[in-house]
Amino acid sequence: MSIEETTPPATVGELPPEFTALMRLGDLATPMAVRVAANLRLVDHIHDGAHDLESLSKASAANRDSLRRLIRHLIAINVLSEPTPDYYEPTEIGKLLASDHPVTQLGWLDPAHMIGRADLALVDLFDAVRDGRAVYKQRYGKDFWEDVSDDQVLGDTFYDLMAHGQLRIFKEVVEQGEWDGVRHILDVGGADGDLISALLSREPGIRATLLELPGPAARARTKLARAGQVDRFDVVDGSFFEPLPVTADLITLSFVLHNWSDEDAVRILHRCVDALEPGGSILLIECAEQSHSTPDPGFTSGDLRMMVYFEGRERTYDEWVKLADAAGLEITSVSDAYAYGARVLKLVRRSSQ
Incomplete structure (x- = not known):
């Protein structure tokens, strides 16, 4: 078998740049991957010394193979880096996911925080646009302010983030x-x-x-x-x-x-x-x-x-x-x-x- 026969065929025609731009705008996998990284505190665990997959899996209580695949995407989008095999570091962007960073973004992204939780209701934006009504209660069974008032953790994370x-x-x-x-x-x-x-x-x-x-x-x-x-x-x-x-x-x-x-x-x-x-x-x-x-x-x-x-x-x-x-x-x-x-x-x- 010749080299020509084993080489993948070249792309017949390049896709226009607007195709890539639209796919990036519509990609839900990336924002959700960042939110999972925030919730698992991956950057905090790395700062605490868990640089390899096994250590990160144990520290975050995450499935090892699933975490590996998540990390691979976080590397692809420049949130984490892998300077040597199975050794991970946050990039300058990824450092914003550290809880002690001066402008940490955990409060905006972690679904355990009030705004991170509320942002997941954007999945129901269809209904909000069609019906002209809030959809937070549709997802969580209480309206936004009831959750802020009734749940001390959600209330504290909301007011702390607003104050910040x-x-x-x-x-x-x-x-x-x-x-x-x-x-x-x-x-x-x-x-x-x-x-x-x-x-x-x-x-x-x-x-x-x-x-x-x-x-x-x-x-x-x-x-x-x-x-x-x-x-x-x-x-x-x-x-x-x-x-x-x-x-x-x-x-x-x-x-x-x-x-x-x-x-x-x-x-x-x-x-x-x-x-x-x-x-x-x-x-x-x-x-x-x-x-x-x-x-x-x-x-x-x-x-x-x-x-x-x-x-x-x-x-x-x-x-x-x-x-x-x-x-x-x-x-x-x-x-x-x-x-x-x-x-x-x-x-x-x-x-x-």
Whole structure:
């Protein structure tokens, strides 16, 4: 038999580059492989000395052959490397899966964490787009906020992850904001108090009230007390769909309204209007992409998550204008973009009111 007869035939025609691009975009195997690597803590185990397949299989309690095949794909997509046979190391990308990395991505990817868990509901995006409703409950039997409230591990991983991303934004907002004349700030849905803590540290003349559900409210009390700010704040358990507990000359809503439909967001804003002192204002910290700009994939993917998780939505600036108008408000200023595309929108009562 000749060499020609044993050599695989050459490709008759090369596939167009758009074919490869589309296949990469539609590939579910790769994002799921990364999530499995996160859940198994493969990079942590490697850092602890488990560099070979046998050691990694034992450390992660994973089937040896199945793990080998997973690792082979992780090498192919540049998450792990194999500098010598059966010796594995994380690449620079793979290092982001270490739990102690400064910008670890475990919280976003591990299905044992709240967002990693919620992201699996994107498999049901078909139903969300067709029916116009959230599908998280369809997959898990509870809605998103029930899981956050009822399961301490899921709740802790959710609020810790949100804080990790938002601390930088809050620091920038507080440093660049105008706080002259503000006496009392009401932080509505303020999670565990990071915005209030940053503001009180910079502005000694301001008092604050934070409204939250019982779980994050308890976390806020602990964090603010630890920061030595206990004499300048009140934390109130409650819902922003009910009358707000106090009035204030400044009300803040940080990454709250994107969790809700337009109808519910207007209800929340109405509660804020009712609690606003004369001449006061509302600050929204949200993404607000320009409507005429080329869509940013971070903005659009976040919007799909809002749709799937809880029928919320990321909004363009023009959509915020319409929402504010529906609540009897007008936007008087919008900041430049902060980290992750966040902006500060200042709302006041419509002048005609």
